[in-house]
Amino acid sequence: MNSRQQIILQLVTDRGRMSVVELAKLTGVSEVTIRQDLNLLEKQNFLRRAHGYALGLESDDVGTRMMDNYPLKQRLAEYAASLVADGETVFIENGSCNALLARTLAEQKKITLVTVSCYIAHLLKDTPCEVILPGGIYQKKSESMVGPLTRQFLQQIHFTRAFIGIDGWQPASGFTGRDMMRAEVVNSVLENGAQGIVLTDSSKFNQLHPYPLGPDSALTRVITDNGLSQALRQQLTARYARLDIVSA
CATH class of the missing domain: 3.40.50.1360 (Rossmann fold)
Structure with missing residues (x-):
């Protein structure tokens, strides 16, 4: 996970729900790049995707x-x-x-x-x-x-x-x-x-x-x-x- 993806994950974890548009503006990259990042993070079970949005997981992991x-x-x-x-x-x-x-x-x-x-x-x-x-x-x-x-x-x-x-x-x-x-x-x-x-x-x-x-x-x-x-x-x-x- 690169530094941009770490920032994305932290934003989604903190806020619970973030749009692709918001994430692109906050990180200074294109929406295409954000979608690629979200696909990777979802594949690794760090978050889940909805249409146009990233959603945080309700985790049982205490840490x-x-x-x-x-x-x-x-x-x-x-x-x-x-x-x-x-x-x-x-x-x-x-x-x-x-x-x-x-x-x-x-x-x-x-x-x-x-x-x-x-x-x-x-x-x-x-x-x-x-x-x-x-x-x-x-x-x-x-x-x-x-x-x-x-x-x-x-x-x-x-x-x-x-x-x-x-x-x-x-x-x-x-x-x-x-x-x-x-x-x-x-x-x-x-x-x-x-x-x-x-x-x-x-x-x-x-x-x-x-x-x-x-x-x-x-x-x-x-x-x-x-x-x-x-x-x-x-x-x-x-x-x-x-x-x-x-x-x-």
Whole structure:
């Protein structure tokens, strides 16, 4: 991948959708050249094509998603980390914001971290943080442990807080996820009785996915950024005990 194609990929990843005309203007090459670049990037599974447009992939790869809007996600992670005290046992689920939270906590606090994310566990391998990773079925795309053995293991561990990643939220559905087995693990964790905290950037709101996460009563805090509309803020404030807005 040459430097121009890297720029194209970053633009499409950041914005989700870019036209051939826009990409040609921004990179200073012809539309023919852009189409050739997009064909190559699509063939390598970095993006997908639509008529006249390039669309970003909705990736399960945590490392890829962590680089998307990284400064904002790091600020969200630092705010969430400030809520945790030394000596706590904390559950952190999969997701890019949660991966940054885990790394921030491991660098700043003396805690025990429980996670189903093999990516997060590997991220912390050179830190003094104690990491508990349950057994179960290894879901390769998300690098996450799922299934009945994972749920059974998590029911035997007590933690004070559970930081949850989500894929969508709408007023009628509440929080939802894209993957059934990961949603089952999240719901098992929320039955544990720990404080359930949603940590996500605002892009996930007004999206709907098949698998419900909850119930609402188990989720006492939502941490997100100020990209939320005022209407969404009012809906979330009415529904959950606390809404924390972090400046972008």
